[in-house]
Amino acid sequence: MKFIHTADWHLGKLVQGVSMTEDQRYVLTQLVQTVEAEKPDMVVVAGDLYDRAIPPTEAALLLDELFERIVIGLNTPVLAISGNHDSPDRLSFGTEIMKSRGLHLVGQFKAECQSVVFKDEHGDVCFHLVPFADPAQVRFAYGDEMIKSHDDAMKAIVGRIEETMDPAARHVFVGHAFVTPGARPEENTSTSERPLSIGGAEYVNAAHFGKFAYVALGHLHQAHHVGDEKIRYSGSPLKYSISEESHRKGYLIVELGGDGAVTVEKRDFRPLRDMRRVAAPIEEIERHAPSDDYVFVTLLNDNPVLFPMEKVRAIYPNALHVERRMASAIKGSVENAEEERGSPSRRDADPVALFSAFYEEVKGIPLAEDKRALFADEFAKLLREEGGAV
Numbered sequence: 224m225k226f227i228h229t230a231d232w233h234l235g236k237l238v239q240g241v242s243m244t245e246d247q248r249y250v251l252t253q254l255v256q257t258v259e260a261e262k263p264d265m266v267v268v269a270g271d272l273y274d275r276a277i278p279p280t281e282a283a284l285l286l287d288e289l290f291e292r293i294v295i296g297l298n299t300p301v302l303a304i305s306g307n308h309d310s311p312d313r314l315s316f317g318t319e320i321m322k323s324r325g326l327h328l329v330g331q332f333k334a335e336c337q338s339v340v341f342k343d344e345h346g347d348v349c350f351h352l353v354p355f356a357d358p359a360q361v362r363f364a365y366g367d368e369m370i371k372s373h374d375d376a377m378k379a380i381v382g383r384i385e386e387t388m389d390p391a392a393r394h395v396f397v398g399h400a401f402v403t404p405g406a407r408p409e410e411n412t413s414t415s416e417r418p419l420s421i422g423g424a425e426y427v428n429a430a431h432f433g434k435f436a437y438v439a440l441g442h443l444h445q446a447h448h449v450g451d452e453k454i455r456y457s458g459s460p461l462k463y464s465i466s467e468e469s470h471r472k473g474y475l476i477v478e479l480g481g482d483g484a485v486t487v488e489k490r491d492f493r494p495l496r497d498m499r500r501v502a503a504p505i506e507e508i509e510r511h512a513p514s515d516d517y518v519f520v521t522l523l524n525d526n527p528v529l530f531p532m533e534k535v536r537a538i539y540p541n542a543l544h545v546e547r548r549m550a551s552a553i554k555g556s557v558e559n560a561e562e563e564r565g566s567p568s569r570r571d572a573d574p575v576a577l578f579s580a581f582y583e584e585v586k587g588i589p590l591a592e593d594k595r596a597l598f599a600d601e602f603a604k605l606l607r608e609e610g611g612a613v
Contacts, residue, residue, distance in 0.1 A: 228475040230269035230441030231459035235282030239543040249495040269441030270306025270399030300325035332356035345481030347392035462498040
């Protein structure tokens with residue numbers, strides 16, 4: 224059996240106030256074209272179809288268009304669950320009617336896991352669709368007060384599924400969670416992913432999924448496997464923050480053999496626009512070849528730049544953010560000065576020492592003694608004028 228694993232579409236996403244809908248349509252059309260060419264048995268979407276509970280109209284229309292093209296136009300079933308960004312109630316509307324056409328959409332978590340069984344020449348393949356659920360929801364549904372964390376909740380959910388698993392069938396788990404080896408904190412994430420809880424309670428132990436032939440996960444935006452190569456995140460279809468700059472976005476084509484063996488092929492999307500960093504003086508940027516990419520610009524000029532965004536957008540019309548190196552230099556200089564003085568408070572740091580460190584960071588040379596003395600005199604005068612102590 225062959226299926227496509229994708230997740231974290233985040234339709235309706237805004238990055239720095241800019242809508243990603245055009246870019247999302249561009250890459251997800253490539254997914255539809257793959258379905259047409261590869262003819263998989265189904266498409267699995269592991270949560271976060273939308274970016275927020277009440278999506279904008281254009282996002283809802285795009286999802287409707289994509290599902291119509293895949294399910295009706297290409298006669299390919301779609302199995303999808305809600306993620307932590309979705310509204311379970313909204314996604315659940317009309318699901319019973321849609322099942323007859325091949326759209327299996329599970330929004331609300333229920334005590335009895337919703338499963339869909341398909342057959343191939345080797346027998347049954349059971350897809351267990353588990354939407355995102357807060358531990359409190361699982362605790363209430365199961366009446367188990369011992370469920371406190373996401374790991375507790377997932378252990379209970381998987382335990383319920385295992386009670387009724389047909390040993391003769393192959394089983395695929397579809398979920399939306401932060402799964403790591405041993406439920407330990409991992410750095411394989413980005414600033415686009417909304418935390419599931421405070422502290423370490425959001426992590427789920429990958430060991431819970433040992434009895435499944437394949438685990439199709441959503442939530443983390445970088446494609447990777449978790450310990451065992453059968454436990455996979457497909458990643459998001461686009462870069463949704465500059466922290467994802469190095470990600471290669473795509474989807475997974477999964478083939479499940481009759482003995483439960485799995486082969487996975489990653490396919491990359493071709494984005495309409497890339498998202499990347501640009502760091503250079505404004506004079507150099509003005510000599511760059513024009514580009515429609517989404518860029519986060521750091522200006523390396525020593526002196527202030529007038530109208531920086533206007534100048535940057537003359538070359539990069541889709542620039543999302545412009546900052547000067549000064550901001551990071553100030554932060555680094557303050558932290559270095561505090562470390563040298565052994566003080567935890569910036570307020571207690573010597574202003575002259577801070578200015579000297581900042582000057583050296585920006586200019587690349589130490590502050591001359593005459594300039595140091597001049598700054599100290601001027602700062603003292605300012606304090607006296609403001610009524611402060613010198």
